Amino acid sequence: MSNTERQPLLEPGSQRNDVQAISNRDIPVYPDSLPGPAYGKSLTWWSCYIIVVSRVIGSGIFSTPGSIATSAGSVGLTLLVWLFGTILSACGLAVSMEYGCMLPRSGGDKVYLEYTYPRPKFLASTLVAVQAVALGFTASNCVIFSKYTFFALNAQPTDLQYKTLAVGLLTAITIIHGFFLKTGIYIQNTLGWLKIFLIGAMSLTGIWVLLLHFFGWAIDTSAPGSSQTTIESWDMLWEGSNWSWSLLSTALFKVVYSYAGLSNVNNVLGEVQDPVGTLKTVCPAALLTAGGLYFLANLSYLLVIPLDEIKRGGELVAALLFERLFGDVGRTFFPLAIAISAAGNVMVVTFALARVNQEIARQGFLPFQGFLSSSRPFNTPLGGLIVHYVPSILVIALPPQQDIYNFILDVEGYPGNIFALAVAVGLLILRYKEPDTPRPFKAWLPAVWLKVLVCITLLVTPFIPPPGGRGDVHFFYATYALVGIGVILFGIIYWYVWTVLLPSRGGYKLEEAVETLDDGTPVTRLVRSYYSH
Template identity: 60%
Template sequence: MSALDDPELRPLLSITPPPPSPVSSASAPKNSVSSGKPSISEAELATGNIHPSRSIEDDVLPEASTLGRTLTWQSAYILVISRVIGSGIFATPGAILRSVGSPGLSLLLWLVGALIAACGLMISLEFGSMLPRSGGDKVYLEFTYRRPRFLASTLVAIHVVLLGFTASNCIVFSEYLLFALGGDNPSGLLRKALAVGLLTTVTFIHGCVPRLGIKLQNFLGWVKVGLVVFMIVCGFYVVLFAPSTESAQTTMPIISWENLWEGTNWNWGIISTSLFKVFYSYAGLDNANLVLNEVKDPVRTLRSVTVAALTTACGMYLLINVAYFLVVPVDEIKQSGELIAALFFERIFGQGVGRTILPLAVALSAGGNVLVVAFAQARLKQEIARQGFLPFSDILSSTKPFNSPLGGLLVHYIPSFLVIALPPSGEVYSFILEVEGYPGQFMALAVGGGLLWLRFKRPDLKRPFKAWVPAVILRISLSLALLAAPFFPPKVKPSNGLFYATYAIVGVSILGAGVVYCENGSPPHPTYVDKPETYNRPFETHQVKIRDVSGDEEKYTLDQHGFQIHRHQSAEKHFLDDAQIKSGYYKEVEQLLKSVTGANRIFIFDHTIRRQPPSAATQDRVSRGPVQRVHIDQSYKAALSRVPHHLPEDAEELLKGRVQIVNVWRPIKTVLRDPLAVAEAGSVSDSDLVVTDLIYPNRRGETYQVKHRAEHRWYYKAGLTPEEVILIKCFDTKTDGRARRVPHTAFVDPTARPDAPPRESIEVRALVFHSDDHE
């Protein structure tokens, strides 16, 4: 059963026929200047099944998981709770108390954090239930904010690459390891060196010995779970039993309502940065949203798993904070930095176990978190590289030589290293959390606002779970308030030497760089020949005039206009047998090209058959549909490289003469829909051409996408028959004013009948040599 037949999925669709229009639309890549919406989806491009009236909403249908739906409720719960419980509860309470001044406000912030986490969870639950596919916020933002094209994708990529680091857990690891080893006042350089050492070791293990990395992170994951359970038991012991013992009365501080709020700092700038630290401890509640394609019964599981994880984390965090305040004096907590859990253990268990064994377990827990986060982040960043957002994308997206995401690990390593090494040692941990938290509020604001916008704009979308609107508004309001916090300077100048709003400046600069990168013409995603899904990229549509050349075909020539329509009969009629095409049809095309161009040698290097119905696919060749994206098959550089690639022995001599690449495009049946249009070569400047990498398994090529310009002159022939071919020039070494290349695309003909049969065509690509035509 297809997605369109599934009644559970149908409410996601919005099938609306395109309105009648006197002109047709041609497509352009992301660098184009105009608006509109895509007219073809990734799945359709890959399979050739283009619905005549498809809508962009088709893109949100749940994907079929290539790994299968293997995650049960228990697996999903562990996935969420193990991500939520990291180093935060071992390290952030001390930093929060030092900032806000009193245990009362500190506990209140943990309660507020749980409330805000619940509000954010409602938003992710509605989105996850409405769009049940892997990707999380990336999917939600791309679905909601479609213009400017690529802006949402670029900002998410920038946020993940530059702010998705594991520096905070590296710092916790070094702090607790030094404490366990007896270092009372270690130097900042030593702390940073140990943190960088852990980061480097993790990168090496996951990059060079990936199986060992998986085993280590699984083992350390169990250590972390055991430690958390042990701390819960300790918390119950302290709360229920220790205050009644004589030793407790003499060694443990007494917190009363009178001194619970003593020393409170109500400055909003201080409170906001403390909230960032609380949010860090609750981060990960949406972890299941990232892998919904692999979750069994995703909507129902998502709703129950996340609520259970939030309840667990909230109860445990409050209990352990109370235990901290009951066991460790407030003044010592303020001076502890990230070592509050170590002081807690030392006061309960003494110098031996409390100061050495348990802090070492916390260090191992933090190290395990670094392993897990690096493991996941490396794969995410590898995929971002594969989509073309990073330079050297073919290298960074490769799994060679150890069958691991080594490129993604290196991308992950660099910002993590810089964030550890650059800030002053005393405040590096707090600075990291603040830098991570501030830009995250922009993302939270965009997701929350997008949810309300979709409620108004798209009430037709199926929502198995609907967030409580006041909760969404509260989350949005808090994001706005936190974003305004840098405008409320603290009364006391920070002691670390940094400007109090440095974290905001850094975070906004990173997101601003993403906007500039996108608007400045960032390179398109590369295309991988062996991965059909990478041929599909968002693009924009434009209304343009396309002239029908019927009756004037002889006026248009390859050298003057870049295309030529020629009558030609072929013995081949159905084009279903690749072997027969190569043995028979190739010879016909070769003779045709020699006759039309006067060339003395033709080398045909490939062909493409385009048929829309899947039933038309042959066993060894998958059918493709019309490409509704303006393009040229070869860049100048890639075109020349084909000569030594295909004809290495003769290349030197052949390149001395004139070289062309000409495509011979023939309809298999009379064209009644999605006709082919070409843009006259002289109307398209080289500055309109955008190089796009085309990655083969054993080499690298390039194609051109084309920016939209009103000056482009478009042509087609209506009702093209199988006895006619269009010759399309993709390259010519001549630079004397003759046409060198011609952009082309399929387009939606508004005059076509809705029931018109799908277009079928064959396109043969050939190197055309004129050995006697030298420069």
């Protein structure tokens, strides 16, 4: 398709009332272009900064360092993985910034994929919808809440008790958001301030540890059965390194997961004052903030806790740090605070993803559209909450308890990497096809290519057997990759059946028509247009 043939996306608040005009568009109708109240430009620079930082800094830095150290095997390689993961996240951020400045509309990667790959019709939209519904869960933070709660209480729970508490948290949050809208918002805002306090405590702890070592005041890291391989042991920095592509790829997935959300403002650009100017400054500021805090946190772990304890600590490495630095008070107070912070993260993500599911339903890509699109009876996205709740519960309940967290991160990361590759390649395609399109920000071309090459590498390496044939889970090392591919293949099959096979046999084609539900919610109805004989 040439540049002149591509019709631009509808601006927020604009409307097209005739079905034929909508059906002829290559780009699907977006929620902010449907009839109904237009969103105001209410988000300032600082609002966007908080939106990004609060989304990026979650439980990842408290829970992933142990698994990353296990995969890397040594202090030096652990730090190298974090450094490379940060660089990779910056490359991905540059790609999102160029797209966002070129298409300053709400929707993020969904908009970019639909714009770049308009053919086959509905395929990009369907794949995004399937990925959002099938993998849009918050199970990882539910698991962190459960583990840190039991650790703070000095309890030794069974696998069933771990899972029950995690499921109970998600159930309670779903009920609160589904029936008590204002109460849920108040609670998640309160818990958000607690997370800010924890982030400050982590950064101050890192600075304090660095100052102690700078002035030669060592912290006792001895423990029965522990080696003393910390960041201080420069002569043993690389001892035990696992130079396995399979293990390092899973470690990189977890580092990138810790930076997930750097492009969160792209999802709400339609509501941002000066979207282009804000995007060009907010995202780098958030990256520097998160990178600085992660650097201090990792130095704290590696200076205070011997490496073998970090590996054994798993998701509880932050609890070990606070226990060593602050004794019994640290062992109880800080892990409990992290558990509450994880619960707050579950509330925020559930709040957002339920609305994503509702918008996907509004565009006609989910069954039971009337129920899932409606905000009745409590003025909440109850249907979207249910769609979010079911896969989250399954992911918590099915895998073995000791493998739940790592498996969740890996199975989320693999399909996400497929979409990241599609977005990065799409940027190169648009630069070739649409060289004259205004680009207020252009990503450094080597960074785009690095993103593409690393994405391809991360998609291939999970199938390379690690040493001993085992990864960081107790079942087949490539299971998460197979699950991710399975989700994508299911999306393709689903798209083919309902947009190609059934219409060809039924003698009709699908067109998009704007309708309004009884509660005033605008939806895009995919209607059948039968061929005349």
